[in-house]
Amino acid sequence: MKTLLTTTALLLGCSSIASAEGVLQLYNWGNYTSPELLTKFEKETGIKVTVTDFDSNDTALAKIEAGGHGFDLVVPSANYVPIWVEKGLVTEFDMSKLSNHGNIAPEWKDVAWDPGRKFSIPWQWGSTGVAVNTKVYGGDINTSNVFLNVPDELKGKINVVPEMNDIVSMAVMWAGGEPCSEDTEVLKKARDALLAAKPDWISMDYGATEKLSNNDWAASVNWNGSTMRARIANPDVAYGYPKEGYPLFMDSVMLLKDAQNVEEAYKFLDFIMVPENAAMISAFARYANGISGSEAFMPEDMKTAPEVVIPEEFKAAGVFLPTCTGKAQEYVTAIWTELQK
Numbered sequence: 542m543k544t545l546l547t548t549t550a551l552l553l554g555c556s557s558i559a560s561a562e563g564v565l566q567l568y569n570w571g572n573y574t575s576p577e578l579l580t581k582f583e584k585e586t587g588i589k590v591t592v593t594d595f596d597s598n599d600t601a602l603a604k605i606e607a608g609g610h611g612f613d614l615v616v617p618s619a620n621y622v623p624i625w626v627e628k629g630l631v632t633e634f635d636m637s638k639l640s641n642h643g644n645i646a647p648e649w650k651d652v653a654w655d656p657g658r659k660f661s662i663p664w665q666w667g668s669t670g671v672a673v674n675t676k677v678y679g680g681d682i683n684t685s686n687v688f689l690n691v692p693d694e695l696k697g698k699i700n701v702v703p704e705m706n707d708i709v710s711m712a713v714m715w716a717g718g719e720p721c722s723e724d725t726e727v728l729k730k731a732r733d734a735l736l737a738a739k740p741d742w743i744s745m746d747y748g749a750t751e752k753l754s755n756n757d758w759a760a761s762v763n764w765n766g767s768t769m770r771a772r773i774a775n776p777d778v779a780y781g782y783p784k785e786g787y788p789l790f791m792d793s794v795m796l797l798k799d800a801q802n803v804e805e806a807y808k809f810l811d812f813i814m815v816p817e818n819a820a821m822i823s824a825f826a827r828y829a830n831g832i833s834g835s836e837a838f839m840p841e842d843m844k845t846a847p848e849v850v851i852p853e854e855f856k857a858a859g860v861f862l863p864t865c866t867g868k869a870q871e872y873v874t875a876i877w878t879e880l881q882k
Contacts, residue, residue, distance in 0.1 A: 544817055565590045565805040568601060571794065572750070573665075575825035587804045596747055597704055605630055605797065611793075613800035614665050614809065619791045620862040622654040626737070631795040638807040641814035649791070649831035654864070661793035662810050663768070663831025664820060667805050668859055669707045669788040669852065671781040672749060672768040677759040681764065682781030683700040683855060685715040688762050689734045691741035698759035700752065703705040705877045707788050708762065710862055713874075714786025732876045739880065753778050755806060766827035769848040782847040782855035789859045791831065822837040 567574065571594035579590045593612065595601040598621045604610055606628070625631045636642055644660055655661045661741060673682045678694045686692075688701055689712060709782050710720040719728035749761040749803055754774035762769075765780055772778040794813065796806050814817055819830040820838035829849055836844075843849050851859060865873055 542845040554834070563588050563805065564612070565802050566612045567592045567809070568595060568610070568614075569606070569616045569664075571596060571747070573616075573792075573826050575821050578813075578818060578821045581818070581821070582809060585812070586805075586808050588808060588853050590809070592658055597613065599705065600672045602630075608799075610800070612797055613802045613806045614794050615797060616792050616794050618655045618862075619652070619793070620864045622793060622795070625795055626655075626660055630798055631660055632798050632800070634796065634810075635807070639809050639811050639814070642769065643850075644721075644814045644816060644819075644832050644834065646831050646833040652791070655793070661795050662814060663819075664792045664794050664813070665826060665828035665830050666789070666791035667828040667849075668782065668835075669704075669711065669762065669764055669790065670768070670783060671760065672753055672763040672771060672776070673779055673781060674753065674756065674777045675779050676777045677679050680724045682779060683784050685711050685783040685785050685787075687760060688742070689715055689738050689784075691738055695760050696741045698743045699742055700749060700758045700761040701742050701744055702747060702749065702764075703763050705873065706862055707790075708880075709873045710788055710860075711762070711783060711786070714860070715783070720788070720860060720862050721869040721873075723868050725872075726874050728876065732841055732879065735876065735880050750774075751785075764828075765848040769827040769843075769846050770839055770849070772848070773842075782851065782858060784855060784858055786858050789856075789861045791861070807863070874878040 553596040565588050567590055569592055574592045583589055598618050601615060602621065605615060623823055645663060649663050668783065671682055671687045672877060673687060678692055680692055691699055712731035713720060713722050713727060716727045716730040720726050722728060743758060749763040750767045750770045752758045753761060753771035768778060794810060800806055814832055816832055816834035817838045819832035819835040823830045824840050827843065844865050
């Protein structure tokens with residue numbers, strides 16, 4: 542999930558998406574893959590990795606469903622993992638090729654979206670909240686009112702990331718409901734709030750890390766790791782956990798059914814479950830990971846960072862988004878479609 546998103550590819554030794562011995566094609570969120578990790582992997586294995594960026598779960602899913610993509614591994618969010626499995630787009634792991642599978646932390650091994658971790662390996666996890674420049678706005682930032690009832694100081698200065706399930710779920714929780722709700726009264730309240738607030742937003746875009754850092758935006762609905770990176774560059778940036786409810790996510794790596802570089806993919810999957818390597822992933826993008834023992838290798842500033850360590854008073858408000866199906870997904874899509882007009 543979740544930082545400055547681009548459409549460019551990070552190329553390490555491979556100039557095009559193709560099948561070849563000793564190469565690997567990774568399809569991941571933008572600005573989310575540690576270059577140092579890839580360099581270390583290439584040194585140890587001789588396998589050159591090409592990373593191609595996507596900007597949302599829906600973009601990634603549509604790309605793979607269309608076929609002809611050439612990717613081996615993809616990194617969807619937890620609530621999308623069951624969709625990939627159900628559609629037959631990914632392969633169940635051959636555990637004999639994953640000697641480090643036992644390094645997955647117990648709390649992340651038997652998860653609702655992938656019991657036993659048969660289809661996915663943890664990449665990073667975090668939350669979606671509100672990032673605010675506290676020099677511009679000094680009020681309460683631990684509320685979705687920051688973007689649903691935009692304070693005067695932030696009008697025309699706040700961005701909302703265009704990630705459908707996150708934004709609609711935050712509005713539904715603010716309205717008193719639960720993600721994937723089919724309560725039409727709650728859904729109407731959420732929809733009306735989003736539509737009424739939109740004129741006060743400067744944009745619905747990605748790129749919060751840079752734009753919060755350089756004061757292009759004074760606030761944004763944003764992901765925690767991206768916000769930490771922005772705060773390091775601009776100490777006025779702070780991260781809020783909406784008390785009405787906010788999404789938690791875990792992005793995980795999955796092996797595509799039509800992967801061409803399968804052995805290389807298994808080597809990479811096993812590599813990222815080594816604690817020191819998992820810590821490299823976190824050190825770059827500034828999110829927690831799901832590998833036991835990685836804590837010893839994590840940057841010191843992440844061990845107490847307010848964007849990474851959820852304050853006790855806001856822990857209960859965090860919710861892993863379920864996979865909306867049927868009528869619930871129709872409602873979410875309808876609200877989102879109306880918001881895009």
